[in-house]
Amino acid sequence: MDKNAFFEGCGKEGPIRCIFFCEFHPTTGPKISVQVPADFISKDTFEAVSVYLITKAQLLRSTLTVTFSGIKILGYPVRIENKKYPRNAYHFNICFVCDAWARTAQYETVVKKLSEFLILPYIDSMNHVAKIAALADVENNLVRTCLQNLVYYGVISMVPIFQYSNCYAVTSKLKKLAHDKKLQDDCLRAVSRSSWQLPNFRDIFRLYCSMNHGTTVKDLCLRFNLQAMKVDERKLVQFGLVEKNHQKDPQVENRWNRLKQLFPSFQYPTIVMEGLTGEAVSLYPYFTGGFNVDEICCRLGMSTLHLETLVEKDHNVTVVYR
Template sequence: LLLYRFCYLSLIVNNFKAKRCILKFSIKMVVQFFSELLVVSMVNYVLVVLCGASTSTIKENYLLAAIITVCTAVPALLFIQNWDQLLGVVFERKLIRKTDFFVHYITHGTYLGAYLGAIPVPLDWDRPWQPKSRRAMLARLVPSSPNCDVPPLLGIFYAKFDSNLGPRILCQVPPDKQFIECDLFDTVSSFIITKSKLVDQLVKVDLADVKIIGCPKAIPGNQYDRNAYIFNVCFVVANTKTNDRDYVYEPLVEKLAKSLEMLERQRQFLSNQSLPALSAILTKLYNELNETGRSSIILGDHYQVHLALLDHRPSVPVVTSSMAPVLCTKVGKLLANCSDQVLRRLLPQINGFDSVARLSSAAKVDIEITKQCLTDAAVAGVVSFVPALQYKRCYMVTPKIGTLYRDKALQQHLCQTVKLRGSEMPKFSDVFRMLCMLKPSLKLHEWSYSCAPKNYHVHEGKLIQYALLKGLIRQINAYPILLTNRNPKFDGSVSRIDCQQLDGGKSIEELSVNANVH
């Protein structure tokens, strides 16, 4: 920067010496000059924020914008008075004078240097506008599950090792509740303020009524008593024998502990923090997690920590190329809230019948990226998977078919889902009879010919898809095994199947999709 200032100041001096002119400033010129600098600095501020800077660090952002303005706008406004000429020099490279070369290259070099200079700076992934993992983003697209049985958060407390008194709880929320009796605390304190072997490890204390989840930290330093600052922030959840889903709090405890440890190392945040201020932070965290399942707290001046309690969802099977994804909510709502560009390309292609392989080809997305994206979407509850519809496969009913016979609401929803567009509502008795006619010895195209679902205002594809999704029926899969060591010769499209895959581990459905045989 000093070299840059020397260069353009020397050019100014030489320029005015060559012209032998005297600087004459008027109030109007000064006001116009600084007004233009102010406008350019605001534009640079917007560019700084759009490139990833935090909106909460206003002073730091404007300081960087001011430096960029000094390095670009000042020489440009001094050497070039005409805006058309200035735009031509900067963007169209209309370089006539020596000063034009200087303005062009110093402007482009400044912006390029500012951008490249930010590369080694680690991103703060807690910033809400910066990229987050797909699963965290997708979790916001669907509402929280009302059936999610997560044990409630009863409280949060902050404990540290006092050099005179030993382990002590200094702050807790709610302040009027006592989670651990004094005698009991002396017994379990070694698991809250732990020895070095358990430092930086997730520790869970299982008591009669509550569970205490913590991640103890120890920060060495000569400025502390006994040359270490030992603390722990613990979550207290209800301990019920029928609910063991308290593990959803574990990532939050670890993230909060790491954030506090980093701030203590950098700014002595905890050792200099007053207890009322820390209590206010923990109270905000406790209330927001219980009310909305997510919280954003500010530690220090501008360091933000975002914590989200993801709902517990059933495990998702491994996504294969032969599976067919089905949307669990309206695609318009998903596209309006989705910032994942890959998912935005895949969602309009999902119809519940096409396989993952065909979906990947239609959206022009790599098959492995498609599988990963749809797996994340399934974890977030955006999509589910059923076997791809194939008329040469066989299906059979499951014991859940009895639930359909007794559940009136499920019957009505089934009839509304499978009815043909523009036709009247089908009768449940006809739909139930067609489902019960599915059997292992009857292929789907034979069933379709004998039942003629369209005559009863039923969309046969939607009927099979809905029944598979609800577990009312299942597809019967065959796993071919090659019995000879020699490669047999197949005719027609079947010849595209790789004989090495006939090992009994892949179903006919998966083999046909991989070989593009339908």
């Protein structure tokens, strides 16, 4: 790589090197509360630029870029006024750190939305979009837009909702895990129940190899003692989905759909369940093979168990694992 090709203002996009959350402490003043990776921004560096990150009223709620010592910090300072806070106000800033030469204009909207909508504390690998919206008291559409921006810039990854009734099947990318030592170390730390007792990689690989169509996470937990293996099943599934070691995509199809294609005037059978509004609705329009179980449940506000019960009772419906 030609390092001379990179200079401030060259217009090239660069990766996000660090994300940190800073705030004004009523006793100690400005400080970094959380940063990933840890200690990327030193105490001396932060003290040199903190006046621009935890700033005066004139610069609040505006996008600020600070270039210092080879790095560029992009932030959006916010102050929340409320009597419950010391000094009747809470100052904070969520910042992205890039190389000094990197173009950062594309991240400005993301930083602003993270600070304005305050969804970052609720992105914890467990909460789904609707729950994040409820916890942050923000509309679903705004949260969805924020998350889409974060996914686009590689800040987060989105995976299907974890459920013990889910089935997964390994992909060809699992072989990379068998040979990549760094990926193995990352996997051990990611799926472990505790940070001081890591599981055996052989156990983890055996669990991944045991995932196939028709075998649910519940079946896997009953077959293996994951607690004794020091493996967290939720983290195991999430790591596999992020690294694309396995995939989940059960589709639901029905025989009436063929009639609908041949005869557009054909009406689906009615009254299968009560919808979110209390009105009777039919599930058959969703049984086309184009909707997976999670999508149907989210659209109709029903549990997976309820949907599975309805599907099992209807001989016209078939679940297809792809």
